[in-house]
Amino acid sequence: MKKAVVIGASGQIGRPTVEALAGDGWEVTAASRGGGRDRAWGDGVRTVRLDRSDHAALASVVGDGCDLLVDMIAYDTAHARQLTSLAGRVGSAVVISTVSVYDDGKGRNFDTLHEPDGFPAYPVPVPESRPTVAPGEGSYSARKVALEHELLAADGKLPVTVLRPGAVHGPYSPLPRELYFVKRNLDGRRRRVLSYQGESRFHPSSARNIAELVRLAAARPGTRVLNACDGEAPTVAEIGAAVDAVMGAETETALLDGPPDGSVGRTPWSVPLPVVFDMSAAERELGYRPVVSYAESLPETVDWLTDTLCGRDWRECFPLLAQAYPDLFDYAAEDARLAA
Ligand SMILES: NC(=O)c1ccc[n+]([C@@H]2O[C@H](COP(=O)([O-])OP(=O)(O)OC[C@H]3O[C@@H](n4cnc5c(N)ncnc54)[C@H](OP(=O)(O)O)[C@@H]3O)[C@@H](O)[C@H]2O)c1
Secondary structure: OEEEEEEOOOOHHHHHHHHHHHOOOEEEEEEEOOOOOOOOOOOEEEEEEEOOOOHHHHHHOOOOOOEEEEOOOOOOOHHHHHHHHOOOEEEEEEEOOOHEEOOOOOOOEOOOOOOOOOOOOOOEEOOOOOEEOOOOOOHHHHHHHHHHHHOOOOOOOEEEEEEOOOOOOOOOOOOOHHHHHHHHHOOOOOEEEOHHHHOOEEEEEEEHHHHHHHHHHHHOOOOOEEOOOOOOOHHHHHHHHHHHHHHHOEEEEEEOOOOOOOOOOOOOOOOOOOEEOHHHHHHHHOOOOOOOOOHHHHHHHHHHHHHHHHOOOHHHHHHHHHHOOOOOHHHHHHHHHOOO
């Protein structure tokens, strides 16, 4: 059996990735600091506790060698060097980057989102050949670009597939954007407000589809960069309707023509211009076909969010989401606007 080591295995992308690789006949070692295990994993999956900042510990998990190293949580040049230093003992690697590396060619990107006229005007869809921000240490996006450059420079020593997901969704998400609609429905709110006429599109990436891309890349080692998104990029209004369908909720939506009014109408997908990525390279190079549509992926996410929330304060359950979007549930402001 071919051996795979997955770093960050117990997270939202790691869980379905381990499941997909094991299902494809890989002997998987699932590594994370807590050594967590998913119920869907069979007995053949070995879990290990690993802090990837301890290079000797990572080298020892790789041991005499493995055919595949998958890294969910690589963020910078140091992480890239850690992986490429294992070339010779590792057959190939798949590393998760992000679509936030893209620049629109006019200096606008995810780092300038909130500046006046800073929202990137990307082509629809964005292919991998489009420019990125400069590599550096100054931001998440710049560090991810530096990571990508360092990995791609190892071509010849270590084949690496770099995957760039969009808005990742699925159970165990530390940043579950879907909570915006799920919590409103759980709270019995039947009216809501969407900015930009509900037409915003910010391309989602089901963790199951990213896992499928890892599985395909693992079977065809190579050095490449690929977008890693769902087969469709629904509008925010369509996302809300899909959540309602899963939860059996009937809602009405008030539409704002333009941007959010303070917190009102601001969802995690509410963008003034479309942010949609081209998946044709993944289709061509790996034969990628999404294993789930956005709507098909939702029931397990909605169930997990409902169970996790279970009457608790959403900020305690999802601190990262609360940090990124502190006023996601400002019902008083929403009611005032609806009344007006
Ligand atoms: N969320 C998005 O919308 C989005 C969009 C684009 C790209 N991405 C990319 O997706 C990746 C994150 O994946 P995810 O959402 O699956 O993350 P996640 O759900 O937060 O899971 C992180 C995993 O890594 C483990 N981990 C954390 N620190 C570790 C360490 N020092 N050593 C070993 N294991 C460690 C965690 O388990 P323990 O805590 O037990 O260690 C867990 O298994 C990142 O590369 C990010 O840039 C995310």
